[in-house]
Amino acid sequence: MSAQLSVNMRKMPKQERARETAGDLLTATAQFLRRNHYSKLSTNKIAELAGVSIGTLYQYYPSKEALVVALVRQQFEADFRLVQSIIEESESLSLKEGVQNIVHAVLGMFSEQTQLRLVIYEQSRKLSFLQTKETFQQRIRALFLENFEKHSRGEYEKPSELSMYTVTTAVIGSLVAAASERPEYLVCSHFEAELVRLVLGYYRKI
């Protein structure tokens, strides 16, 4: 809903305040999930944290799930923008350096907000998120594809759709495992290097 609200919005005072409330609820949810497991999340708790009544929450989000969907969507948007800016900044660098920059950024996302990231990863596998997630990932992968060749200089294979799917899910999968089992890896440059090697080895010409 916050996504809809954020589009086509004339800043009528009422809607302005409404958007704020909707945002506060999202922020409260994220804040809660940064410190607690998803199973402890409840609508009443969210409303309390956001400083509004439970009734108000249901004015903005028709269900608990809708709220979480909105939160995940928000994160996806932010993540997309982040990756985009990194790619832009890596314009003049080699592919290796670009991959290093991206892996570094993604590790950063997980090392702060580990809990929240894990929740998002887990929740986004639910049916209700598939569409949102798919869209986001396609945009990300399109971005990668487009820039990969630019920086390849003939040293790497041309990525297929399938290979892109494989390698992105692989890196994220490894990261998620580390986040829950080996939090120390998230701030370890060796682990970072391994992930980079995973990507580059995958595409390196024989």
Next chain:
Amino acid sequence: MSAQLSVNMRKMPKQERARETAGDLLTATAQFLRRNHYSKLSTNKIAELAGVSIGTLYQYYPSKEALVVALVRQQFEADFRLVQSIIEESESLSLKEGVQNIVHAVLGMFSEQTQLRLVIYEQSRKLSFLQTKETFQQRIRALFLENFEKHSRGEYEKPSELSMYTVTTAVIGSLVAAASERPEYLVCSHFEAELVRLVLGYYRKI
């Protein structure tokens, strides 16, 4: 079975009949999770599916979680034995062929029982499973390390502990993503080939 059951169980079945019941409860849990999400799992449903009363369930398992722990443990054991047998059968083959065989087998695990596998993956990230999981994974990785060099013939890098962690979690991560978003990949030889390439590219000497 009694070996795995004996951990986390409230009461050791003394009669054959009781051992069956405890097993039935585990089977019922697996059966339920093959068709439904974990969040829908309840002790009442398990008992009903197993055809016993709720009280009987609690004679053998002190909590819902204990039941799931036992189920996961059981799966881990079975998986370990499977991987072990594949490695043994690949004794005389090249490393590439060995990796192919293992990737093929793991894809097979996920293509049958997709739901159940996803639940196990997800649940095994919980605190109560960490010990069990860690043990299982260390045994698996030890197995890999031991056999990797035997078949390497100098064409591949010597794997470090960290690299082993990275590549196994990467493959599983990619697989899990496919299982929930792209079930068709689980039976697609191209996807299988990409996973093999991911592993071999990672370790191939430059």
Next chain:
Amino acid sequence: MSAQLSVNMRKMPKQERARETAGDLLTATAQFLRRNHYSKLSTNKIAELAGVSIGTLYQYYPSKEALVVALVRQQFEADFRLVQSIIEESESLSLKEGVQNIVHAVLGMFSEQTQLRLVIYEQSRKLSFLQTKETFQQRIRALFLENFEKHSRGEYEKPSELSMYTVTTAVIGSLVAAASERPEYLVCSHFEAELVRLVLGYYRKI
């Protein structure tokens, strides 16, 4: 009432309606315990008696015990005020008459609401009440000590802390025994006279 309620309460009622509900739940608890043994008390019965849903009960009291604690606390407060007023009214009387008045009043408390009083006596021995009870009893005994000497006229020993503890618990103990085994004693002036004699004999100078 809100003063007592505010301790051990999950949620402070913000509207008049809510305050009423919280009070109704306490009343329902007392009502139930007037007719039944504590072991038959259940949150479901309380909610039913109060005419609200079980969920509502848990909005205000986090557990069955919290409800009973609140009830006991309420009774203690009322009892303290009663004893205080009797002492004030006995200002100009002899110590013997004062003791008679108090014993009479306490017998009165038990002869009405016998069941409820026994439950309170029994429950207040539980760990969760010790603090509340201790505080109440110290205030009561302080009151007694203060007034005892005023009326003693040199005929009675000066009471020590320990003696006060002994004699108050003795009188209550005897009363409780009578309440459960010999209800007829609660309205028998001979029994009342014996209790008075117990107190006066204890403190009478040799």
Next chain:
Amino acid sequence: MSAQLSVNMRKMPKQERARETAGDLLTATAQFLRRNHYSKLSTNKIAELAGVSIGTLYQYYPSKEALVVALVRQQFEADFRLVQSIIEESESLSLKEGVQNIVHAVLGMFSEQTQLRLVIYEQSRKLSFLQTKETFQQRIRALFLENFEKHSRGEYEKPSELSMYTVTTAVIGSLVAAASERPEYLVCSHFEAELVRLVLGYYRKI
């Protein structure tokens, strides 16, 4: 039931073993209650502690309550015999010394086995115990009455039934209070002295 069994028993081997089992169950119950609160007591636990199956427990006692009744009865019998022996031993002593001896013994009962004593006190107020308790107490009081005069030497009032009821319940009540709130009093000679003073002051002629 153990009480019945213990009467009129020919030592047929079967019955002998049966009596042992019944006794073991009682002992297990007492043992459990020495360390835990009554609310934690369960028939399954008792059977386990006694080293027999739950089915066997129900062969000897038709219900949990029957078991507790038997336990209380057993304690009452033992207590009666103890008091009786103390009185006999105090044959040649003054009343004051006799009272001291009895108070001392009763304090001793409570200072060991505090938990168990409190449970018995509490349970014996239940309906199902009233008959048993009444009988026991009447025998005790009859014993007291009979011996009181023997040792009175004219210094004390002749005790009435009612006074005997009052003073015995008073002493026990004070003791029970101390046992749950002031365990240290149970081994304090000053408290013991106060209880003696309570009894003697009550009966001392003016």
Next chain:
DNA sequence: TATGAATGAGGTTTCATTCAT
């Protein structure tokens, strides 16, 4: 629109007791 009191289905768990073996 905002509030927060109220709901109640549904979850987990216990334990006295029964009964087939």
Next chain:
DNA sequence: GATGAATGAAACCTCATTCAT
């Protein structure tokens, strides 16, 4: 007699959601 597996009513409690104010 002894066993212990099985029962199921009933307890406690949570939380997404509704609706009167």
